[in-house]
Amino acid sequence: PGGRPTIQSEDGKYAFSIGLAFHEDFGGFMGVTPRAGESKGKFNSFTSNARRLRIPFTFRYKDWVANITPDFGASNNDGTVGLYEANLNYAGLRNTILTVGYFQPRVTEEDSESSNEFEMMERPGITDIVRSISAGDARFSIGGLHYEKRWWVGAYFTGQQFGARNASGYYGGDGAVSDSQTGGTFRAAGRPIATKDWDLHLGVSAVSAFKPNNGTHGRSFTLSQRPEVNLGEDSLLGTGAITNVSQVWAAGPEAGLRWKNLVIKSEYYHIGVNRSHTTSGQSLSNLNFSGWYVAANYTLFGTPRAYNYKEGAFSAPGVKENQEFNPATGHWGALEISGRYSETDLNSQLNSSNGVRGGNQIVWSGGLNWYPNRHFRVMLDYNRFIDQRTQNDGTVNIAGRNGNSVAARVQAAF
Template sequence: MHREMMGEIHRLQARVDKYEHTSNLQSRKISRAPRTLTAAGPDDAQPQFREDPVVPPANHGPRSPNDSRIALPEGPVQSWSSFKAASAKDESVDIGGIKIGFPKGRPTIASDDKAYAFSIGLLAQEDFGGFMGVGQRGKESAGNFNKFTENARRLRIYMSWRYKDWVVNVTPDFGANNSDGTVGLFEANMNYTGLHNTTLTVGYFQPRMEEDSAERSGAFEFLERPTIVDLVRNIAGGVARFSIGGEHYEKRWLVAGYFTGQKYGDRTTDKTITDSQTGAVFRAAGRPYVSKDIDVHVGVGATAAFKVNQSGTGRTTTFKDNVEIPLGETQLLTSNALTNISQIWAVGPQFGFRYKKFLLKGEYYHVGVQHDNVAASIDPPAIGFDGWYVAANYTLFGHGRGYNEKIAAFTTPGVEYDFDPAKGHWGALEVSGRWSVTDLRTSGTTKMTGTVISTAGETGNKQTVWQGGLNWYPNQHIKVMLDYTHFSVSSYNGAKSTDANFFGRSGNAVVGRVQAAF
């Protein structure tokens, strides 16, 4: 602005010199007549002054339910038109034809026409807490159940490059496991969004078949998914799974399907793999009834590994998981080793019901394991597992959890006003409860010697988890969680007296989490 004003002053001075200078040098030396300004003519340049734009203050509330949701860096990929529309609402700075802004707190650089863009997002979760009442009995191993410990659960940096409707996502994860210090890859994929409400994807991706996973990890009601959800999603999906496919949504329904391969790093972890896995993931979900106070969600998810990785030990796998607590504890739940596998599949329904600020939801899945037919006269034996969960949630203050049609899942509460005790604003607070059961017991046989299938009786064990939790959202980027967990896990056939679960185990845990998302 200062530069423009100086330019106008110089032009005015030149005009004065043109019309008001004296006729000769001598008279200028002897006497100087007083100068007067002459009004500019219609053809003369007029001075123009630009005022700095008035930047409105940041919106700390009140916010509508749709505008109050927590920032989720793993949201669905936006089309170019949606990106332009969203960017137009956000404040930005223009520097030489480049726009720099912070939509939902995410640093974003874009060309003036929004054709090119680059953004960086963040999800950081730090967990801390411990176990109580998990003592060993007899000669049982104590296992790893710390009374107090910490874990950086997810430390993801989301990097996104855009050219119109083409978007490339690369996300390293510096908290990729339940044990501190694990570094991995969350995703590396290319997406096309030029078709109406459709995203086509190829690369390392997380195809989602369950409602709980579709919510995204930053929006979970509890620290982790229910165990059955975690097991079935990793059959042919899960984080950093090679995927080719897409999803399409409308206001009342969504359908998604992906052909999948191995996970990122499989052949580094096991260098004996000579034939990689192939599989598929499918999901269909609907919203048969919706009103201001009510949402009804129904859906079905299915997944299958057409063949699992062929390694030096054959085609084998083991279902196992922790007690839904991400602190690196000993895994008590196991199916034992499943060998000579032909196929693994899972299918099940999902249901959700919201009434105002109350939400009830649940999912059930059946897992089938098919063994190889090594003898023409023997039908391939099949064994099965089951699991389910039911969760209830109520928002004490703030906007209640809502439904996101773009992911066909429920999402976080909304922060109507940012935390400001001086004004009586406390953010949003919700309370949740969940019952989760995973049963890996089966009377089927899992071992094969030559062409003879041996029957070893019941294998695997059963886990039941009860949880209660509070989640506080002081603003749209910060989340504080506190969970109480009671778990009970049975023993299993073949357990040794020195195993951590020879007699079965039960116990309690209290774990907190702080989360930042941009």
């Protein structure tokens, strides 16, 4: 981005830059009272989490680019150091980037936005679940993307996430993986209306794990999601490990509309889990899950959100240099307000003995984002989450659980 420290050779053949995506969160939970038989669970009244501490190093020689981005932050419990990406790219074809290595192959509109530009601190639950199937951060990928002013398309063959063969640590959790996952992603997006006051975004995303990891539980898959905040809390929604899984896929439409300072977005995804027969030969029917959200965002002052056709997604408000926060001149930068309704349903075939009760989660969110200048941001989010009971192995949510969170983020991006 503009303002990233860069060294370039005089002839332009070499370029090197170091960036920063700094997201630190703090806040806590209220009213997450356990019901009879439930354990209290981890819902800190106040704590902090280094959500993202990424330092992108980029080495370019002519059309060839190597990216490596360590991440000193972590999704929910900071303290583990890992990798956001490490990939090689060939940019010798017009408006096209070919990539191999650990990468974030973009799927869904929300996931196509930079995390520096999110409307709320976290993505909607369904987006995070769809990402987790065969996309997400530091996913081994081979593929490419192409963009024009009015459309965007990208497709990748994908493998494991960095660290996935470890028993613990960054993206780890199963040290017994004898055969890694393979999968793929596809996304196409268009922008049929693009005027000064209006932008219409339409798109479709699809992901699939052709063959899940073969590990401790054989070929298994787990879908789970936190209440759209990440401050060390327990998950209240999750399928547990689904076994005998032959394939997992998800697909759905994206829609977004900008009118002047207002952006409205909505996406829906369906998830299918194909199962093979059990070891005793019983064939297992497929499972179906789904989720959707609708979000509205309004820029109160400052340059409003715009459409970024290189990403096929909306980007954050800007702050002109003469409008930066400055008590002396009375300027305040930019301020926006957001609201979102999000629902994720991980129940399937509840009447069957082979069904899965992963629960259902509804989250109402509201938030304010303040941009003192183009590199810094402060976010404040309130979430109200309503979770139906699940049948996981834990005892944190066995009777349904509701609660509230208030969280703030301080952000710097270079």
